[in-house]
Amino acid sequence: MWLIGAALAVVAAIAARARTGPFGGLDDAAVAAAAYEALRDARPERAQRAFAEIVRRDRDDSFAWAWLGRVHVAAGDLEIAEASFARALKTLPRRLFADDANEQRTLKTRRAQLALDHARVRSRIEVQRAPTRSVVYKDMPRRHWRDATLDNEPLILTGFDKGLSLELIKERCGSEKVRPRMRSPSSTAWAAMNEIDETTVGGFIDDASKNSAIFDWPLQYCPSLLESVDVPAFARDAVAAYGPSLFVSFAEEGGGPHVDSGSTKFWQRVHFGRKEWRVVGVRDWPRLFATDERWRRAFFRDARCSGIFGVVPPLCDDGFGAAPVDLFDEGALNATTVREVWRGVVEAGEVMYVPVDAPHQVRNAADAPTIAVSMNYIDGGNLQAARDAAAAAPAYHPKWLARLRVRGRALPGSRAPWYARQRIALAAEEAWVDSDV
Numbered sequence: 146m147w148l149i150g151a152a153l154a155v156v157a158a159i160a161a162r163a164r165t166g167p168f169g170g171l172d173d174a175a176v177a178a179a180a181y182e183a184l185r186d187a188r189p190e191r192a193q194r195a196f197a198e199i200v201r202r203d204r205d206d207s208f209a210w211a212w213l214g215r216v217h218v219a220a221g222d223l224e225i226a227e228a229s230f231a232r233a234l235k236t237l238p239r240r241l242f243a244d245d246a247n248e249q250r251t252l253k254t255r256r257a258q259l260a261l262d263h264a265r266v267r268s269r270i271e272v273q274r275a276p277t278r279s280v281v282y283k284d285m286p287r288r289h290w291r292d293a294t295l296d297n298e299p300l301i302l303t304g305f306d307k308g309l310s311l312e313l314i315k316e317r318c319g320s321e322k323v324r325p326r327m328r329s330p331s332s333t334a335w336a337a338m339n340e341i342d343e344t345t346v347g348g349f350i351d352d353a354s355k356n357s358a359i360f361d362w363p364l365q366y367c368p369s370l371l372e373s374v375d376v377p378a379f380a381r382d383a384v385a386a387y388g389p390s391l392f393v394s395f396a397e398e399g400g401g402p403h404v405d406s407g408s409t410k411f412w413q414r415v416h417f418g419r420k421e422w423r424v425v426g427v428r429d430w431p432r433l434f435a436t437d438e439r440w441r442r443a444f445f446r447d448a449r450c451s452g453i454f455g456v457v458p459p460l461c462d463d464g465f466g467a468a469p470v471d472l473f474d475e476g477a478l479n480a481t482t483v484r485e486v487w488r489g490v491v492e493a494g495e496v497m498y499v500p501v502d503a504p505h506q507v508r509n510a511a512d513a514p515t516i517a518v519s520m521n522y523i524d525g526g527n528l529q530a531a532r533d534a535a536a537a538a539p540a541y542h543p544k545w546l547a548r549l550r551v552r553g554r555a556l557p558g559s560r561a562p563w564y565a566r567q568r569i570a571l572a573a574e575e576a577w578v579d580s581d582v
Contacts (some may be wrong), residue, residue: 155283167191168198176202177562180212186452187513192216200232203552206237208565211259214266218445223270230263240549240565242363247569250539251547254570255438257536260475262309268431272440275432275482285489295379295410295498295526299424299487299505302377302412302496309373309416309516313349314393316366319347325357328398328470333442336360337401337468350393353514358394361519377412377496380522386531387518397511400534404430404504406538408530409521411499415491419513422497423472424487426505432482433469433504442467452501472506501527543566 168176180195182188196213204559238257243249323346326338338360344352346367349359364371374389386409399420405411412419425433434440441520448454450461470477472486491497499505502545509515523531545557547567556567 147429155217159534165422166194166198169197174562177564181454181563184216184448187449189216189220193220197521205236205239205550206565207240207259208562208567209235210236211262212564214262215445215448217247218266218441219447222265223273226271227266227437230259230266234259234263240551241567242548242550244557246572247545248547250572251497251567251570254536254539255567257533261537262445265431268428269437269440272432272482273437277482280478280481280483281485283485283487285424285487287495288379290379290496291518293379293498295500297427297500299422299489299500299503300498301489301491302498303494305375305377305414305494307416307493307498308375308414308519309370309387309559311393311417311514311516313373314391314516315347315350317370317432318375319345319348319350321367323349323359323362323366325349325354326360327357328400330401332401333467336403344555353395355396358396358399359391360368360394362386362391363506364389364391364518367391376520377414380410380412380520380524383522383524386521386523389518390520392517392519393512393514394509397509399508402433402504404502405499405521406534407521407523408501408527410501411505411521412496412520413491413499413517415493416516416518417493418513418516419510420491420497420507420517421473421487421509422487422489422491423542424499425483426485426501427500427502427504429483429485430469430502430504432484433472434467435470435477435481439467439469441536443469447492451581469504472504473508482503501530535573539570541566541570545569 168179171179176195176198180192180199183192183195193213193216196216198207199209200213205210210229210233214226217223217226217229234256237252237259240246241252241255243252285299285301287301287303289304291304293300294300301408322343324340324343327341328337329339332339341357346359364374370391371389376389386407429547431440434443447458447461449458470481472478478486488535544560545568547569548558549556549561549565561567
């Protein structure tokens with residue numbers, strides 16, 4: 146706590162200096178415009194001073210505090226960034242109204258987003274102070290699925306049959322279109338897997354390409370094969386968040402390290418071949434980024450990449466984020482502050498269970514094709530986590546803006562400064578088709 150207090154003191158000092166800085170004689174709109182121009186032109190020090198001036202004038206401007214946090218993340222000043230996000234959280238109820246369901250939901254989602262940013266910065270500060278070369282490798286336990294308790298550690302579950310074959314897949318789905326994926330270690334696509342040219346499922350199997358894979362292909366596109374897929378008993382009463390989906394590969398290489406979205410649980414059943422797994426503890430996810438710059442790119446996107454400042458710069462062309470350390474590269478892992486890595490090989494007729502938010506990576510047997518089916522799911526054990534994840538990534542109304550409370554008065558969203566234009570968050574069951582609604 147003393148670090149947060151010290152960081153708050155630094156923020157206060159910066160804000161105090163701002164009154165004698167370059168913005169002291171400008172009105173509020175002009176300072177907001179200066180912050181916009183500084184971010185657009187990649188002038189972080191000027192952006193810091195502009196947002197510091199904004200919060201000096203209005204200590205309850207939660208949106209300005211959040212932007213100040215992001216600017217300090219970009220500068221590498223994580224203690225100050227943490228304090229700024231903490232202030233953004235504290236002042237949020239003073240900025241957004243909560244008089245009806247729309248406003249309450251929007252306040253909830255904004256709070257979830259700020260809490261996530263705050264937690265990410267705090268966890269990276271821990272990484273900076275942690276020792277390297279401290280990783281411990283553990284063998285994943287095997288349990289018959291009837292005897293297993295599925296909680297916060299990965300497990301290999303036994304007691305399943307092998308089921309699917311290449312011949313059956315080709316017979317049932319051969320004419321269906323699919324876009325295989327190819328691993329690119331530097332890619333920022335999900336699991337570092339980039340889509341390649343479209344083909345058919347049968348054509349992919351006939352080619353037996355070692356450069357790509359059918360990767361997480363939804364079996365809803367092939368209902369006749371979906372009918373042959375047995376969901377494990379432990380997940381039959383769960384809600385399918387994604388899948389069941391199909392994996393077919395003739396190559397050893399699999400996807401890159403990643404965390405599945407939505408705080409879902411995950412199972413994958415191997416029907417043919419073998420898959421080698423690496424799983425890391427949830428709290429070690431920020432430790433998998435070898436440098437602060439890679440971590441920042443993974444979790445705090447450059448504001449210019451959003452398009453709100455006009456032309457998107459070339460640095461955004463490769464997508465969002467940065468690649469974490471390969472979990473099969475033990476030398477690279479030893480140079481990080483990662484604490485535990487589970488290792489295991491899943492054979493045909495076995496199921497891999499991955500707990501909520503656990504980073505993981507998989508590669509295939511080199512001597513045979515692999516076939517697997519997986520599903521991300523939600524049950525009573527992760528329902529609240531999934532709700533929290535959904536709150537942090539809502540859909541928004543295309544037109545409605547939240548009103549703000551500014552110096553005791555209501556300000557219509559249409560009159561809010563650019564950095565505080567908060568769209569109304571939609572309820573999960575809402576689907577806005579007509580933007581004029």
